[in-house]
Amino acid sequence: DVKVTQSSRYLVKRTGEKVFLECVQDMDHENMFWYRQDPGLGLRLIYFSYDVKMKEKGDIPEGYSVSREKKERFSLILESASTNQTSMYLCASRSGVSEAFFGQGTRLTVV
Amino acid sequence: DQQVKQNSPSLSVQEGRISILNCDYTNSMFDYFLWYKKYPAEGPTFLISISSIKDKNEDGRFTVFLNKSAKHLSLHIVPSQPGDSAVYFCAATFSSGSARQLTFGSGTQLTVLP
Numbered sequence: 678d679v680k681v682t683q684s685s686r687y688l689v690k691r692t693g694e695k696v697f698l699e700c701v702q703d704m705d706h707e708n709m710f711w712y713r714q715d716p717g718l719g720l721r722l723i724y725f726s727y728d729v730k731m732k733e734k735g736d737i738p739e740g741y742s743v744s745r746e747k748k749e750r751f752s753l754i755l756e757s758a759s760t761n762q763t764s765m766y767l768c769a770s771r772s773g774v775s776e777a778f779f780g781q782g783t784r785l786t787v788v
Numbered sequence: 789d790q791q792v793k794q795n796s797p798s799l800s801v802q803e804g805r806i807s808i809l810n811c812d813y814t815n816s817m818f819d820y821f822l823w824y825k826k827y828p829a830e831g832p833t834f835l836i837s838i839s840s841i842k843d844k845n846e847d848g849r850f851t852v853f854l855n856k857s858a859k860h861l862s863l864h865i866v867p868s869q870p871g872d873s874a875v876y877f878c879a880a881t882f883s884s885g886s887a888r889q890l891t892f893g894s895g896t897q898l899t900v901l902p
Contacts, residue, residue: 681831708888717797719877719894720832727888735889767831769890774883776822777890779831 680704683768683780690787696755698783700768707772709751711735711743714765714782726751758787791815792880794893802901807865809896811878814859818880822890823852823863826875835876836863839883868900 684699702709708727712720712735722735724743732743740762744752751770755762763786771777793812801807811821819840824832838845838852838861845852851864865872875897879890 686829710889712892714826717894719794720879720892722889722891725889769831771888771890774820774881776834776837779824779833781831782829784829 681768681770681778681780683766683783685783686781688783688785690755690758690785692759692787694755694758694787696758696785696787698753698755698766698768698785700751700753700780701749702751702768702770702778703749704770704772704778705748706770706778707748708770708777709745710769710771710777711741711751711753712767712769713737714767720767723753760787763787789814790894791818792878792891792893794878794896796896797894798897798899800899800901801868803870804867807863807868807872807898807900809863809865809876809878809898811861811863811893812859813861813880815880815891816859817882818891820881820883821852821854821861822879822881823850824877824879824892825872826877826895832877865898868898870900870902873898873900 710725711723726745742754766783768780769777822837823835826832875895
């Protein structure tokens with residue numbers, strides 16, 4: 678069974694902290710994505726990666742960075758967390774022209 | 789500039805009736821479209837997709853229709869069930885080239901009333 682696993686379901690962090698969100702997939706997919714979901718705005722793409730060590734900016738990359746050292750793992754980094762980064766973060770993976778599979782999401786609150 | 793739009797934030801339907809969720813897109817290069825369903829505090833799950841070479845795709849109670857000339861797609865759920873209550877997102881992408889990401893709409897909250 679296909680699986681995308683995000684390391685935390687809920688996180689509370691302080692303003693200014695460096696935050697790491699981890700995502701692992703077991704499907705050998707080459708493409709991995711980080712989205713955030715906010716009410717009324719849908720899912721917005723932050724960054725994606727199409728191969729190990731390769732990354733591309735999405736629609737809202739400001740304040741974020743990513744790391745992909747291994748094919749199965751894609752990390753999202755908030756360099757200095759701010760309250761406007763409070764959101765639901767969703768990791769996904771995809772191979773070729775197929776559906777993307779999503780993790781269960783991480784609800785991040787920055788206080 | 790939103791390339792994929794879902795203009796109805798919410799929809800309420802009686803159990804057993806048809807639910808119709810709509811989606812419009814502006815980029816005529818999109819050629820593969822998907823619908824996802826999302827419950828609160830969970831990740832989206834894939835429902836159904838359609839390629840631009842088709843105008844209809846059916847899977848059980850779910851049917852997606854694509855009107856390329858109008859740049860419009862719709863998801864029909866028949867009959868609607870209370871368990872269908874969720875947020876529905878449409879997404880669009882390209883089947884070739886280097887762009888691999890899905891572009892999502894803002895979602896429609898479907899409520900099926902018992």
